[in-house]
Amino acid sequence: GNSVTQMEGPVTLSEEAFLTINCTYTATGYPSLFWYVQYPGEGLQLLLKATKADDKGSNKGFEATYRKETTSFHLEKGSVQVSDSAVYFCALQGGSARQLTFGSGTQLTVLP
Amino acid sequence: DTGVSQDPRHKITKRGQNVTFRCDPISEHNRLYWYRQTLGQGPEFLTYFQNEAQLEKSRLLSDRFSAERPKGSFSTLEIQRTEQGDSAMYLCASSLNVGTGNNYGYTFGSGTRLTVV
Numbered sequence: 001g002n003s004v005t006q007m008e009g010p011v012t013l014s015e016e017a018f019l020t021i022n023c024t025y026t027a028t029g030y031p032s033l034f035w036y037v038q039y040p041g042e043g044l045q046l047l048l049k050a051t052k053a054d055d056k057g058s059n060k061g062f063e064a065t066y067r068k069e070t071t072s073f074h075l076e077k078g079s080v081q082v083s084d085s086a087v088y089f090c091a092l093q094g095g096s097a098r099q100l101t102f103g104s105g106t107q108l109t110v111l112p
Numbered sequence: 113d114t115g116v117s118q119d120p121r122h123k124i125t126k127r128g129q130n131v132t133f134r135c136d137p138i139s140e141h142n143r144l145y146w147y148r149q150t151l152g153q154g155p156e157f158l159t160y161f162q163n164e165a166q167l168e169k170s171r172l173l174s175d176r177f178s179a180e181r182p183k184g185s186f187s188t189l190e191i192q193r194t195e196q197g198d199s200a201m202y203l204c205a206s207s208l209n210v211g212t213g214n215n216y217g218y219t220f221g222s223g224t225r226l227t228v229v
Contacts, residue, residue, distance in 0.1 A: 004154075036220075043116070043203065043220035044155070089154050098168065098209075099145060100218065102154030 002027045002094045006103030013080055013110050021075040021106045023064075023090035031094030033057075033066055033073040038087045038105070047075075047088070080110045116221035118204050124227045125194055132190045133224045137206030141219070144187050146179055147203040148172065149223070155203055161187060162209075194228045201225050 007022040025031065032051045036044040048057030053068035062077045073090060090103040117136040125131050137144050142163050147155035158177070159169045163184035173179075176194075181187040191198055201223040208217060 006154075041222070043222040044205075044218075045220070046218065091154070098143070098160055099157035099170075100155075101157070104152065104154050 002031065002092055002101040004090050004092055004101055004103035006090050007106055009105070010107035010109060013108070015082055015110055015112050016079045017110075019075070019077040019080045019084075019108070021088055021090075021108070023073045023075065023103060025071050025073065025090075025092050027071075027092055027094035027101075029094060030068075031092040033064070034091040034093070034100065035062070035064055035073070035075050036089040036091060036102075038089065040086075044089065080108070082110045082112050084108060085110045116204055116206050116219050118202075118221035118224050120224055121222065122225045122227075124229060127196060127228055128193055130190065130192045131194055131226060132188055133202055133204075133226075135187045135189070135204030135206075135221060137186070137204070138208075138219055139185075141206035141208045142184070143207045143209050144181055145205040145207075145218070146187070146189050147205065149201040149203055150199075158189075191226075194226075196228045199226055199228045 003026045005024050034049045035047040037047045038044050048059040050057040050066035056065045064073050064075045087105045087107050089105045091100045119134045145160040146158040149155040157170050158173050159179050161181040164181050176192045179189045203223045204221045205218045
């Protein structure tokens with residue numbers, strides 16, 4: 001079945017540091033890949049997505065590239081801000097499944 | 113449109129009681145999903161509806177759980193005879209899907225946090 005393995009947290013960075021959160025997946029066929037962000041007390045928000053190999057999703061300075069050869073979709077940002085502090089979830093939608101399969105989430109704290 | 117609304121935001125109940133949660137999706141969305149999220153974990157799929165039809169149920173959805181979506185609009189999730197293990201955040205999401213294409217456009221609600229004491 002489908003599964004997502006995400007870098008364990010928590011991750012604490014200083015403002016303007018470089019961020020990488022690793023995500024690898026197992027799926028049949030050619031899944032679509034997503035990063036969601038969850039701020040305290042709020043629902044999940046779609047951050048970015050990629051639907052086929054070598055696609056790069058980007059939004060708000062965050063980027064992730066769909067790497068089929070390594071089954072990965074790592075999230076990166078060149079310079080984090082305090083306002084980026086949140087929980088980040090990697091997810092996939094694969095094959096005939098209509099639902100999303102999520103990783104366990106990575107808590108990011110950015111210090112001023 | 114105010115997005116996906118869930119009610120209540122928080123619910124505390126005693127073990128053995130029944131609880132019901134409501135989700136109001138984005139009005140033009142034809143698909144509605146329920147997920148459960150426990151502390152420190154990602155959301156886990158429970159069930160989904162296309163219009164009023166419940167098309168898939170996870171093995172996580174025991175016979176104490178039932179979901180409905182009458183008239184293809186709002187949905188309710190009922191848990192009977194609650195157990196402490198049911199304590200979690202229950203998330204609802206909706207999307208608009210045409211044909212058999214992949215679902216790219218989930219919108220999540222803020223969730224209902226259930227605590228069973």
